[in-house]
Amino acid sequence: MAVKPARTVKPTRLEMEILDALWKLGSGSIREIQESMPEDRRPEYTTVQTIVYRLEEKNAVRRTRKIGNAHIFKPLVSRQAALGALIDDFLGAIGGGTAPLMAHLVESGRIKAADLKELERLLRERGSK
Amino acid sequence: MAVKPARTVKPTRLEMEILDALWKLGSGSIREIQESMPEDRRPEYTTVQTIVYRLEEKNAVRRTRKIGNAHIFKPLVSRQAALGALIDDFLGAIGGGTAPLMAHLVESGRIKAADLKELERLLRERGSK
DNA sequence: TGACATCTACTACATGTGTAGTAGTAATTA
């Protein structure tokens, strides 16, 4: 019987960084995850371990096999899904849908005309696909 | 001497709800803040009090005067600023600038063509002002 | 096979956040 699919995993900041590593690796051991993280913010081995264990409890990753005595983990959630959960939560936190957020991004100059052009292109592409 | 302006206040979810109340009220007592919050998620009086005190420590609000024995609080940060801090933090958390975020919003269908049109209008208006 | 390296499974602990209770004081009212 398959493990419960963990519909809504909302990773914390650190969990996200570790998932980023895993998404890049495809799968890997704690050691591999840790060493693949950017040097400037690479936690201690056991810190990575703790977070991976927590992700495991949340059904965001799973052990697939062993190499030597090391467990190999692989992600059970996609970056898409995680990002979606984070975005939804964030939208809730700032109280509003995408509209207020976007408006703010534009108002505060965080988004420029060129960006919008690019997005429209993306949208057209998506629509016609 | 003026109090340190608290450049970067990044309110938590609950703090944001309380600030929302204060922004609407302009200023008010704990009681007024509490009672102006939406019934469905209105914390106990002392909970609001605790959060207001914490906002005070963060220099996000300040006591202005007393009415009876009740302190009147007013916000020291604008919604704009708070939102900006939240957005910057969020962008950091998901690892990326606005581009990946927007892209995701479009890809996941959270943004539609009409929204983009509206934003362009906003942007033009802003640019020509 | 014995020493050394590596991993795992646990435990620990500070800080942040949500949530609220309590004791005591100040204001209001009968």
Added chain:
DNA sequence: TAATTACTACTACACATGTAGTAGATGTCA
């Protein structure tokens, strides 16, 4: 003014998150 009410200043506490240490098991190499 005595009783009641409202507020303030503190304290408390659970859960989440970042961060890491330790003990013991397992694997590897000389």
